[in-house]
Amino acid sequence: MSVTKEQPNVESQAIAAKKAAKTLSLLSTEEKNEALHILADTLEKNTEVILEANEVDLQAGREKGYDTAYMDRLALSKERIFDFADGLRQVAKLEDPTGNILSNWTLDNGLLVEKVTVPLGVIGMIYEARPNVTVDATGLALKSGNAIVLKGGSSALSSNKAIVQVMHEALKETKIPQEAVQFIASTDREATQQLFTMKEHIDVLIPRGGGSLINAVVNNATVPVLETGVGNCHLYIDVEADVEKALNILVNAKTDRPAVCNALETAIIHEGWLEKNRDVLVKTLQEYGISVHGDETALSYIPNSVLANEEDWANEYLSLDLAVKTVSNVEEAIDHIEAYGTKHSEAIVTENKATAKTFMSLVDASALYHNASTRFTDGGALGFGAEIGISTQKLHARGPMGLPALTTVKFMMSGNGQTR
Amino acid sequence: MSVTKEQPNVESQAIAAKKAAKTLSLLSTEEKNEALHILADTLEKNTEVILEANEVDLQAGREKGYDTAYMDRLALSKERIFDFADGLRQVAKLEDPTGNILSNWTLDNGLLVEKVTVPLGVIGMIYEARPNVTVDATGLALKSGNAIVLKGGSSALSSNKAIVQVMHEALKETKIPQEAVQFIASTDREATQQLFTMKEHIDVLIPRGGGSLINAVVNNATVPVLETGVGNCHLYIDVEADVEKALNILVNAKTDRPAVCNALETAIIHEGWLEKNRDVLVKTLQEYGISVHGDETALSYIPNSVLANEEDWANEYLSLDLAVKTVSNVEEAIDHIEAYGTKHSEAIVTENKATAKTFMSLVDASALYHNASTRFTDGGALGFGAEIGISTQKLHARGPMGLPALTTVKFMMSGNGQTR
Incomplete structure (x- = not known):
C-alpha cells in the first residue's frame, strides 16, 4: 500500500493504538480513574480553545444550510463541555469491567481454570456529527482498558480535532500512552x-x-461490528389494555423525544379497544399534535389520518408522525412486528397476563415492555451508569451496552505440568 | 429470485426453520430432553440404514482417492452411531441454557427489569466431511431452543441425508416440529x-x-458468524522452566493428537535453557519422532533440523513437525506469538511467577497456560459437557463454546404504566 501525503497513514495509527493497548491493559483501576479525572479537568480548562474550533464547524454548517436539529447536535457550549467532563468523572466511578474472574474451577488433575474479563484491545469508533461521542467513547474505552481509534463526521472535524488535542495534552500527565x-x-x-x-x-x-452509516459498516467490514440500533419501535394496545396506561405510554413513547431510537413509531391497536376508546384516543392524538398514518380500519376511526404505505410500516419517522395498524388479536400484532420491527424495543399494554406472556415470549427484540414505555431502553435510564450504544444484534451484547460490552474473556490455566 | 428445480429453495427452508424456532422456544426443558432421547433411540434403531448410506459416500471417496485421515473422518460404524446417540443423551443431561434470569432489578419508579437468556433463533451450520457434526450440532441447537439449518460437505451427502431423515422421523414423536x-x-x-x-x-x-472454509464464511457473510478456530499454538520454554514439565508438556501438546487445533505447532525456547538442556531435548524429540524446523540458533543445537521459513512460523503443521524459535527473553516470545499466533491456545513453562504473569497478561489468546499443555482447550476436557466449537474471536464467546454460546438475552420489563 502506498501512502501519499494527502492520505494519512491510518494503518500506522491503528498499529500504534494496538501497541498502546498493551500498556493500558496493565494499568490499575486507580491509574485509569486518575487519568479520567485529569482528562476531565483539562477539558474544562480548555473550554475556550474547543469553542473556537467548534465555531469553525458551526460557520461551515451554516454556510451549508444544515437544519436546526443537526446544528444543535454540532453546537458546543461551556455547559456542554463541562457536562462531557462530568461524564468522564461518572465513568471513573463505575466498576472496572476488566480483571473479573467470572468463574473458576479446578480439574481433577489439579489444573486451575479461571475465566477472566479482559479488554477487547482496540475499538474503532465511527460516528457522525455529535462531538460528545469523541469524549464519551474515549472515556468508556480507556476505563475498560481499550485503546480507541476515532473517526468522526467531517462536519465536526475542527471540534473533534481540538478535543482530541486537549485530551492528548492531558494524557501526558497520566500513565496512559497518548497513542491509546x-x-x-x-x-x-x-x-x-x-x-x-x-x-x-x-x-x-x-x-x-x-x-x-450503520449498514455501510455492517455490510463492508470484516472487522467484527457491534451494531447499534435503528429503532422501529411498536406499542401493541391489546383489547384488555387499561385506557389510561395505554394513552400515557403512547404519548410518552411518541412525544417525549421523537428523534431518538427508543421512540415509538407504530401503534398496533386491537380493533375492539379502538372501537371502545376512539374518542379519548382521537382527543389525545390531537392534543399532542400526533399525525396518524393508518391502515383502512384506523382511517375509519381516526379523522385527519392518511393511508399508510409500506414505507410507513418499515421506517422510523423520528417525528410526531405515528403509523397505526389495527389487528384482531395479539398474534397479528406479533406477526406485524416480526415483519417490520428492528429488534430494538417493543411494548404491550394489557391487563391480561397470558396475553402479555405470549407477546414477551414470541416477540424477538432486545427489550420487551409490559405496561411501560419503550423510552426506558437506555443505559442511563436502566441504571448502567454509561452506555456505548444500544445493540440491536444478538451476539456479544444485546440492548443497552455498558462497560462490560467492551470486554472479552481469557481462559487462564495454571498448573504444575499437567498433560492430557 | 427465480427458483429452478435444480436449485433447492434454500430461502424457504430457512423461513420454515425460523417459524419452527418460535414453537421450539416455547417448549419446556423436559419436552426438549424427551425429544433428544427419542432422537438417540431412533438413531440407534436405524443404524443399518445410516451405514448403507455411509457406504455410498465411502465408495465415492475411495474412487476419488481421499487420504486415510479423510476417509476415517467420513466412515461410520455401529459403534460410532451409538456414540452419537450417547452424545445426545449427554446433552439432555446438561442444564438448559435458556430462561435463566442473569440479573434483575427494580427501578425507583417500580419498573421490574429482568435480563433473561433466550435462544438465538436459527443457527446455520456449515461444515465439512464429519457426519457426526450433523447429530452433535442438532442436539446442541435443539437443547438450547434453536432451529438449525445444516449444510454439510458434499463428500458426506448420502450419510448426512440418511441421518437427517432418521432424525425427522424421530421428531414426529416429539413436540419439536420437524421443520426445526x-x-x-x-x-x-x-x-x-x-x-x-x-x-x-x-x-x-x-x-x-x-x-x-472459515475464511470464506467470515469474509463473505453478512449474517453474524461464530468463528471457530484455527490453532497455531505456541509453547514458550523459559530460562527458568522445569526440565521435566517442559518436556512432558511439549511431547503431550505435539504428539497426543497432532491433527487437532489445540496441538502444539511452535516451541519458543529461551537460549539459556536450550544450551543447558540440549541433550535431553534432542533425545526426547528423536524418541517421539518430532521433526524440527528451526531458526539458525535452533539448528546449531538440534541435529537433523531444517531451517524454518515464514510458512513454518505462520501455519499449522497438524503433523509431527515442530517449528522451533529461540529467544533471549519472554518479551521476544510474546512478540513472536503476537506476529504469528491465531489467538487460540498459548503456553509458558517457567518456575518464575512474575515471568508467567507477564506472559499470561500480555499474550492475546482465548486460552493461556502456565505449566500445562495446550491440549486442555476443549469443552470436554474443561468440563463444559459439550462443545459447539472453539471460538477464536473476541465477541460473544471466546474459547470452548458450550450451550450458553447458543443463547442471547432479552431485557424483559414489567410495569404498571411507567413513562419517562
Whole structure:
C-alpha cells in the first residue's frame, strides 16, 4: 500500500493504538480513574480553545444550510463541555469491567481454570456529527482498558480535532500512552474504509449514527461490528389494555423525544379497544399534535389520518408522525412486528397476563415492555451508569451496552505440568 | 429470485426453520430432553440404514482417492452411531441454557427489569466431511431452543441425508416440529452462499472445518458468524522452566493428537535453557519422532533440523513437525506469538511467577497456560459437557463454546404504566 501525503497513514495509527493497548491493559483501576479525572479537568480548562474550533464547524454548517436539529447536535457550549467532563468523572466511578474472574474451577488433575474479563484491545469508533461521542467513547474505552481509534463526521472535524488535542495534552500527565487515543483526521471515505478491514489491528468497530452509516459498516467490514440500533419501535394496545396506561405510554413513547431510537413509531391497536376508546384516543392524538398514518380500519376511526404505505410500516419517522395498524388479536400484532420491527424495543399494554406472556415470549427484540414505555431502553435510564450504544444484534451484547460490552474473556490455566 | 428445480429453495427452508424456532422456544426443558432421547433411540434403531448410506459416500471417496485421515473422518460404524446417540443423551443431561434470569432489578419508579437468556433463533451450520457434526450440532441447537439449518460437505451427502431423515422421523414423536431441523441437500456452492446473506431468517452462522472454509464464511457473510478456530499454538520454554514439565508438556501438546487445533505447532525456547538442556531435548524429540524446523540458533543445537521459513512460523503443521524459535527473553516470545499466533491456545513453562504473569497478561489468546499443555482447550476436557466449537474471536464467546454460546438475552420489563 502506498501512502501519499494527502492520505494519512491510518494503518500506522491503528498499529500504534494496538501497541498502546498493551500498556493500558496493565494499568490499575486507580491509574485509569486518575487519568479520567485529569482528562476531565483539562477539558474544562480548555473550554475556550474547543469553542473556537467548534465555531469553525458551526460557520461551515451554516454556510451549508444544515437544519436546526443537526446544528444543535454540532453546537458546543461551556455547559456542554463541562457536562462531557462530568461524564468522564461518572465513568471513573463505575466498576472496572476488566480483571473479573467470572468463574473458576479446578480439574481433577489439579489444573486451575479461571475465566477472566479482559479488554477487547482496540475499538474503532465511527460516528457522525455529535462531538460528545469523541469524549464519551474515549472515556468508556480507556476505563475498560481499550485503546480507541476515532473517526468522526467531517462536519465536526475542527471540534473533534481540538478535543482530541486537549485530551492528548492531558494524557501526558497520566500513565496512559497518548497513542491509546487515535483520531483519523482525514475526511476521505477511503480512510474509513481502511478501518473496515484492519482485522490485525482493530478488534471491534462500533458505528454510531444513522441507518446508512450503520449498514455501510455492517455490510463492508470484516472487522467484527457491534451494531447499534435503528429503532422501529411498536406499542401493541391489546383489547384488555387499561385506557389510561395505554394513552400515557403512547404519548410518552411518541412525544417525549421523537428523534431518538427508543421512540415509538407504530401503534398496533386491537380493533375492539379502538372501537371502545376512539374518542379519548382521537382527543389525545390531537392534543399532542400526533399525525396518524393508518391502515383502512384506523382511517375509519381516526379523522385527519392518511393511508399508510409500506414505507410507513418499515421506517422510523423520528417525528410526531405515528403509523397505526389495527389487528384482531395479539398474534397479528406479533406477526406485524416480526415483519417490520428492528429488534430494538417493543411494548404491550394489557391487563391480561397470558396475553402479555405470549407477546414477551414470541416477540424477538432486545427489550420487551409490559405496561411501560419503550423510552426506558437506555443505559442511563436502566441504571448502567454509561452506555456505548444500544445493540440491536444478538451476539456479544444485546440492548443497552455498558462497560462490560467492551470486554472479552481469557481462559487462564495454571498448573504444575499437567498433560492430557 | 427465480427458483429452478435444480436449485433447492434454500430461502424457504430457512423461513420454515425460523417459524419452527418460535414453537421450539416455547417448549419446556423436559419436552426438549424427551425429544433428544427419542432422537438417540431412533438413531440407534436405524443404524443399518445410516451405514448403507455411509457406504455410498465411502465408495465415492475411495474412487476419488481421499487420504486415510479423510476417509476415517467420513466412515461410520455401529459403534460410532451409538456414540452419537450417547452424545445426545449427554446433552439432555446438561442444564438448559435458556430462561435463566442473569440479573434483575427494580427501578425507583417500580419498573421490574429482568435480563433473561433466550435462544438465538436459527443457527446455520456449515461444515465439512464429519457426519457426526450433523447429530452433535442438532442436539446442541435443539437443547438450547434453536432451529438449525445444516449444510454439510458434499463428500458426506448420502450419510448426512440418511441421518437427517432418521432424525425427522424421530421428531414426529416429539413436540419439536420437524421443520426445526433443515438440511440443505444441494451440493451447489450457490446454496451455501445464499446462507451467507440471509440475515432475515438466520441468526448466526457457525463454520466448522479448515481455514479456507472459515475464511470464506467470515469474509463473505453478512449474517453474524461464530468463528471457530484455527490453532497455531505456541509453547514458550523459559530460562527458568522445569526440565521435566517442559518436556512432558511439549511431547503431550505435539504428539497426543497432532491433527487437532489445540496441538502444539511452535516451541519458543529461551537460549539459556536450550544450551543447558540440549541433550535431553534432542533425545526426547528423536524418541517421539518430532521433526524440527528451526531458526539458525535452533539448528546449531538440534541435529537433523531444517531451517524454518515464514510458512513454518505462520501455519499449522497438524503433523509431527515442530517449528522451533529461540529467544533471549519472554518479551521476544510474546512478540513472536503476537506476529504469528491465531489467538487460540498459548503456553509458558517457567518456575518464575512474575515471568508467567507477564506472559499470561500480555499474550492475546482465548486460552493461556502456565505449566500445562495446550491440549486442555476443549469443552470436554474443561468440563463444559459439550462443545459447539472453539471460538477464536473476541465477541460473544471466546474459547470452548458450550450451550450458553447458543443463547442471547432479552431485557424483559414489567410495569404498571411507567413513562419517562
